[in-house]
């Protein structure tokens with residue numbers, strides 16, 4: 001681009017034009033070229049996500065113009081999701097540190113957190129588990145939504161848990177949010193059985209076909225966070241077998257499975273999954289109560305008996 005002084009608005013139009021003429025895929029925080037340009041430009045100019053449109057006429061220094069243009073080109077050339085470039089993602093209007101050790105937060109579960117999981121959590125949960133926590137976004141947002149709750153974040157990936165720890169620190173939540181490395185519940189102590197009022201999980205659930213077809217941007221995310229066997233349900237099957245043992249009697253399990261919901265219904269036709277509706281996003285999130293998990297234990301296998 002030419003080196004004459006540009007305004008913020010002109011830089012954004014430039015980014016928009018570059019992105020619209022590229023084959024990048026939107027799906028990691030934005031869904032269009034303009035917002036993607038805003039996201040990257042804002043990180044260089046330190047603008048908040050809700051910056052006022054009156055800033056569009058402000059001029060951008062030559063140095064910042066170069067930095068912004070470099071980010072636009074990196075986004076296109078490397079097909080790297082914008083939050084990995086800026087090292088920041090937003091979830092439930094909260095900022096989270098992210099890098100390639102965790103996926104970029106985007107779960108529709110955010111909407112449930114805003115609504116404090118109503119009407120599924122009849123009473124305010126005292127103890128919450130965010131299973132498959134990655135950056136910690138779901139559990140940390142739950143800690144904000146339920147100011148007295150103790151929240152446990154767990155993940156199988158030590159790399160992901162390093163990012164989780166950064167976010168617990170940044171949100172200053174060490175007094176009631178803890179993290180544990182565990183393959184599902186395998187490292188949980190017996191003493192935490194039947195102690196969680198709410199288990200919420202966005203586990204890996206991409207099936208083998210979808211995984212092979214995903215846009216390049218997803219190749220920057222950890223495989224462990226996406227893939228879950230041929231039908232995308234390897235993890236969820238195990239979770240359904242074991243979750244009741246960690247929930248209180250009134251406890252509730254909320255799990256995102258995306259479009260693997262079709263395979264899940266097919267695998268367990270007898271089970272009355274409640275599928276949640278969202279104002280934004282595709283859904284693919286179900287609720288089962290501890291009572292239902294016990295009732296259908298035979299379908300899931302014998303760990304619930």
Ligand SMILES: C[S@@+](CC[C@H](N)C(=O)[O-])C[C@H]1O[C@@H](n2cnc3c(N)ncnc32)[C@H](O)[C@@H]1O
Pocket residue numbers: 102103104105106107131132133134135136137138154155156157160182183184201202203204205224225226235
């Ligand atoms: C789809 S990501 C979700 C991350 C985060 N909850 C979010 O919504 O952004 C799934 C996470 O599950 C973790 N995971 C995969 N298999 C697991 C297992 N067997 N036990 C616990 N965590 C697992 C991955 O390391 C990854 O961080």
